[in-house]
Amino acid sequence: MMKLLVVAVLVALLALSAESFRVVRQAEEEQGTLTKITDKVKSLYQGTVDTASGYLDSIRGLKLEEKAKNLYKDTSLVLTTYSDIARDQIYHFFYSHQ
Known part of the structure; x- marks a missing residue:
């Protein structure tokens, strides 16, 4: 009888301690259509922002901005020179008789 009582107490303790180790289930939230779309x-x-940033970084690596500035500077220098020559020619064409 003593063995039966010991076994009953052990089973009761085991049942109580097993309940405390029970893992709480986390309910999976169902994603709605709006959440999926968002x-x-x-x-x-x-993804678009990352791709654009990658393109900008590769363009900056080519130093196109510096090349464009140099092209503008050289072109404006040449155009200024030729416009001055043309202005002098026109001036001497109209006022050479004086």
């Missing part, structure tokens, strides 16, 4: 748009936007 997540998709956000991911597409982020």
Whole structure:
């Protein structure tokens, strides 16, 4: 009888301690249609921004801005020179008789 009582107490203790180790289930939240669409748009936007940033970084690596500034400077210098020559020719054409 003593063995039966010991076994019953051990089973009771085991049952009580097993209940305290029970893992609480986390309910999975169902994503609605709006949430899915919003997540998709956000991911597409982020991908687009990342791609554009990569393109800008590669363009900056080519130093196109500096090349464009140099081209503008050289072109304006040449055009200024030729416009001055043309202005002098026109002036001497009209006022050479005086």
